[in-house]
Amino acid sequence: MTRAFSPRRNRAALRALIRRLGRNRRGVAAVEFAMILPAMLAIYFGIVETGQAIMIDRKVTQLTRSLVDLSSQVSTIPTTEVGNIFDAAQTVMMPYTSVAPKMSIHHIVIDSAGVAKVCWSEQRNSTKLARGTTVALPADLRMPNTSIMMAQASYDFTPVVGWIIKGGAITIGGSPIYMRPRLGKAGGSASIEQVERSGVAMCPGFG
Known part of the structure; x- marks a missing residue:
């Protein structure tokens, strides 16, 4: 015997199904987790990459300080010693x-007029400054008839997760650090104490 079609019965069944689905929480946690997972991964890797960048920045500062320190504590730097300074500082x-x-x-x-110029320059993976190039030093360092060592270092940091920090490599460092010669020797036309190359x-x- 075929049951008669009853809209009221069908509506009641539909309401019962909706109530049953509303009480069923199975799978909700999985859906919520899938929704927040990308954000959680982005935050996690962002923290890791930022920590790496901070550590590299500190290392680059130490590297720059080592370069200027090693080169300022001698009176003469021979050609063979230049490579040793870069090797030691890089560690x-x-x-x-x-x-x-x-x-x-x-x-x-x-010079006597307070103009700062490059006497000599050495580099590794970087660029030399030509002899005689005028350099803009901080005002308190431009003492006439003196010399100063200047070192610069930088590191190209490429984040592992490129889709978090876009744009390829990030250059960390590059700021100069200065130091007066500690065992300089007088030379040149004005007998200025300096580090001889x-x-x-x-x-x-x-010239």
């Missing part, structure tokens, strides 16, 4: 050694 970057840092050392001489005429006399 402070461990364990961040997958990328070679950019390093440069510049010896600046300030073997094979390079002392300054002034930037």
Whole structure:
């Protein structure tokens, strides 16, 4: 015997089904987790990458300080010693050694008029400054007839998760650190105390 069609009965069954589905919480947690997982991963990897960048920034500062410190405590730097200075200073970057840092050392001489110019410059993975190039030093460092060592270093940090921090490598560092020669020798036309680079005429006399 076929049951007669009853709209009232069908509506009651539909309401009962809706109530039953409303009470059933199975799978809700999985759906919620799937919704918040991308945000959680982004936050986690963002914290990790930021921590890495902060540590590298500290290492680069230590590297720059080591460069200027090592180069300022001698009276003459021979050619073979230049490589040793870069090698020794670079060790402070461990364990961040997958990328070679950019390093440069510049010896600046300030003439009687307070104009600062490059006497000699050395680099590794970076760019030299040409002899005689005028350098903008902070006002308190431009003491006439003196010299100063200037070092710079930077590191190209590429985040592991590129879709969180876009744009490829991020250059960390690059700010100069200065230090006066501690065992300099007088030389050049004005007998200014400076760090001599073997094979390079002392300054002034930037030709």
